Amino acid sequence: MDDENVPQAIATMERILELDVDILFDFHRGPIHDPQQHIQTRIDFLKGVQNQVRELHQEGKTIEEIQSVLNFEPPWYMDLTEGRFGIDYLIRSLIFDQP
8 A cells, every 4th residue: 555664564574573472363364373484474575575676776667667577466456446555555665665
């Protein structure tokens, strides 16, 4: 979403990893019995994408070009959100937002 701060979300997940959590209740997946691995996988993915996005931005690529290079395709429901969600918001946040 346009108001999400993805680097802040990463920092929050890193803080959650420091907690002694046995079960994570994920709204989309239900209970997760290995929360540390689940969260670490998400952090690693987002940091990997962030590194790629920032590299491409440093090369002078536009948001649209970055989305194309990384082959980011919006999910099927994107049109239903009437602009509330967008891959471009994710890319902008990874480039410009600070935790």
